[in-house]
Structures are given as structure tokens and as C-alpha cells.
Amino acid sequence: MLGVALAGTVQADHHGDKQDIVDTAVAAGQFETLAAALEAAGLVETLKGEGPFTVFAPTDEAFGKLPEGTVESLLEPENREQLQAVLTYHVVPGKVMAADAMNLDSATTVQGQDLTITTMNGSVMIDDANVIQADIEASNGVIHVIDSVLMPE
Numbered sequence: 001m002l003g004v005a006l007a008g009t010v011q012a013d014h015h016g017d018k019q020d021i022v023d024t025a026v027a028a029g030q031f032e033t034l035a036a037a038l039e040a041a042g043l044v045e046t047l048k049g050e051g052p053f054t055v056f057a058p059t060d061e062a063f064g065k066l067p068e069g070t071v072e073s074l075l076e077p078e079n080r081e082q083l084q085a086v087l088t089y090h091v092v093p094g095k096v097m098a099a100d101a102m103n104l105d106s107a108t109t110v111q112g113q114d115l116t117i118t119t120m121n122g123s124v125m126i127d128d129a130n131v132i133q134a135d136i137e138a139s140n141g142v143i144h145v146i147d148s149v150l151m152p153e
Contacts, residue, residue: 018139020048021055025143028136033063033071040075041083051140052095054107056115056126058149066149085111089152095141098124098134113152126150 018024022044025031034057038044047053063071074083088111096107101124106114115126124131126146133145 018137020140021051021053021138021143022047024136024138025055025057030059030061030145031057033060034058037063037071037075037083037087040077041080041087043084043087047091047140049140052093053110053141054092054094054096055141055143056090056092056129056131056146056150057143058090058129058146059132062129062146062148085152086149089113089115089150097142098131098144101131101134101144109152111152115150 019027022035022038026035038047047055073079074086089109091110092107092115093110096104101107101117102119104117106116108114118125124134124144126144127148127150129146129148129150131144132147136143136145
């Protein structure tokens with residue numbers, strides 16, 4: 001059901017063109033925390049840029065798994081650099097589709113550190129997060145939905 005809903009929102013543009021990564025995520029309705037964090041970090045314009053980008057997007061539920069107060073703390077203006085590091089750790093330059101990711105064991109993020117990619121029984125894990133919805137295409141890249149927030153070291 002979720003995949004059907006997301007696929008519908010991806011195509012919901014007036015010109016038949018796909019929406020960019022940010023608009024696609026916002027339209028999906030399950031990334032309100034991520035959207036607020038991107039806004040607070042000043043990264044909205046970057047992810048609306050030409051790209052292509054691959055975004056491992058944690059759901060609102062994923063942010064809810066963090067220790068109490070973590071999200072609120074990261075959204076404080078004085079923690080903007082830390083928030084930017086966390087968010088850019090979820091972005092890989094280029095367009096990496098699930099089939100491509102399954103052939104990789106790591107990918108270097110925009111933040112600079114490498115993500116570990118593990119494939120087991122046809123499912124893909126990014127660090128300790130499961131990919132729960134893959135290959136949501138946007139005009140400037142692709143989104144893979146994950147069930148946990150990735151934290152750089």
C-alpha cells in the first residue's frame with residue numbers, strides 16, 4: 001500500500017515531470033521530521049538542486065526511535081553544523097538504484113564518511129537501517145526509505 005501511495009505522489013505533478021527529492025518526500029507525508037530538519041539545516045535548496053542525489057530517507061517513525069530529546073536538540077540553531085553532518089550522512093552523490101546498491105559494500109556520503117551496505121536475502125541494509133521502500137525516483141535523483149536514522153561517527 002505504501003509503495004502505491006508513494007508512486008502516486010511521485011507522478012502528481014501538473015506537467016507530468018517528476019518532482020525533486022524534497023517535494024517528493026514532502027508529498028509522501030511520512031517525512032515531516034526529515035523535512036523540518038532539512039529546513040533547520042539550510043539544506044532544502046541543496047536537495048532541490050540539479051543532483052543527482054541518492055537520499056536514504058528516515059521516516060518520522062525512524063526519528064521517533066532516537067533517544068528522547070535528540071531531534072529537538074539537533075533542531076536547535078546552535079547545533080546546526082551537527083544536524084547538517086547527520087543529514088548529509090544520508091545523502092550519496094549520484095543516482096544509486098537498489099539494484100546498483102546490492103552490488104556495493106559501501107558508499108561515500110556527501111558528509112564524507114562511508115556508509116556500509118549489506119545485502120541479505122534480497123533486502124538491503126545501510127549501516128544498521130533497513131531499506132523499507134526502494135527506488136522512489138525524483139527529477140534530481142532517487143529516494144530509498146529507511147527505518148532508522150543513520151548517525152555518522
